[in-house]
Amino acid sequence: MDLKLLHTFVTAAELENFHQTAERLYLAQPTVTAHIRQLEQILGFHLFDRVGKRVRLTAAGRRFLPHAQRVLAAYDQAVNDMTAWWQGYDTRLQLVTSPLVATSVLPGLLKRFTQEHPRVEVMITTEVSPAVGPVIASGAAHVGLARSPSVHPDTSSTVLYTDPVLLVASPANAAGAHWVDLLGRHLLLTGNHPMYWDALLMAVAERQPHLRTLAVDRVDITKRLLEEGLGVSFLPQSSVVRELAEGRLVTVPVDMELPLSATYLILPHPRELPEAARLFVDLLLQSFPDGVGPGLPQ
Template identity: 40%
Template sequence: MNITWIQTFIVAAKYENFHKASEVLYLSQPTVTVHIKQLEKELGVRLFDRKGRNIVLTAYGREFLPHAHNMIDSLDNGVNHIEKLRQGYHKTLTIAVSPLIASTYLPYWIKKYIQVHIDVEVVVHVVESNLIAEEVDKGHADLGLSRMESKTLGLSCEKLYEESLKIIAPHDGWDIESSPPLEMESLLSSEVLLTHNHPEYWDTILLELKNQYGRIRTMKVSQVHVTKRFIEEGFGFSILPISTVRRELAEGRLLEVFTHTIKLPHAATYMIKKSKNQEINDFISKIKELI
């Protein structure tokens, strides 16, 4: 049985139109028709009935469709497996990671890990912290790196490290050395506080700010990199983990605000796993070595 016939059948079934299938497959419409007829001859049954200019699956076609998908999936898996072996990969480590960690520490960790474990293919799924435990629990990832603690039954959750938070404001146009220090009270009266770009600490901070300063203007921005962009454009200020703004502070694109009026908590990074294998243990060991 020709695999091309199977692929043509799946596309034709999806669009229920031979002309559309020919466009998607970059084939002529007569070629699509020939593929279907050859497959029907091989199986000994009709797979489609005509309905005006369109086509519909017959009962036999509906029964055969999932098997056709399985054949293509099996072929793809086999090709991918051989390609991995050709590239020298014999094992796979899939990591579900929050956007914040993915854009800060993770590239360095992976770089150091694969220098030693060259036979391990690392696959990275970037998902929000509140979804990482589910990814690990369902087996979609071997390891989770999250900014949110997980209490999901059957999973282990370990705090890897903590880092300080910084109050970050736009550059005011002055030379950094001669610029007057920014004060929290003046910021709150003149700027919008960009909140909820981290899953854990904002409720605590907002409660303390409201207790001390009363009503404040806030705007929720769910991603740290978007928050930073807002601040760089001169709109609003925020409270962010130091790892996310270290470069911008060093380059003078953002300013740090110092205050003794509120006590800032720390931001934590958690490791979430369900099972143990050598690849997971080796990667965790490398992270702990680099922290």
């Protein structure tokens, strides 16, 4: 089937006007009409009804439209892939990462990787940590980074690094207050990490029974609220390195043991990795040789 027939059909279905379709596609209007008639002859169905100066899809046209759109999308994807290859991207790395990792350690790692391997095309998607494992298992991505291990049987999870959890607040909120008093005066923003909150809340409540909590499920939103002075929170050190360095947030000393936060490297098992993915995994292991996350600036 000629792709130009599908292109004309999809455009006409969107605009519901053959004249406007001809203008958009730089065709004569009789050519648009001819394309539609030719497609109808191939399919054996009437695709449009005329309603005044406009056209409307028939039931057959509505049923055929998503098929035509998928064919055109697949063609576009194939052309884009070959164009990227022709431009020098002879290999591809597909990453899936949690939003926290994507906004903390990943930018620096990608900068180094792309400088060392300029011919690798990198594609990144973000998912909540529990969804990273299924994406890796499906083959939609090569390497996963998450704040919790994968439970999918077709994946393996390894702790890439750990970093301490800190009590952080805006400078104004933290000024001159003991941490227990601070938690009695301000909201505690919770739920922004998938692993440590339940046990931590129980331990904190033993010291400060008058906790008022606000659940926020994303670290980036938590940090923004903290900067505005809305509460305090316990966050992984790697997630607040920049904010602490710039003075937008400060740490509050805590005289109790706080948990460690782990970042996990999630890989397919037993499927082998392509070369680009192996190179990126090597960089990850080199960057965290002792399993310790980014430190605070001195």
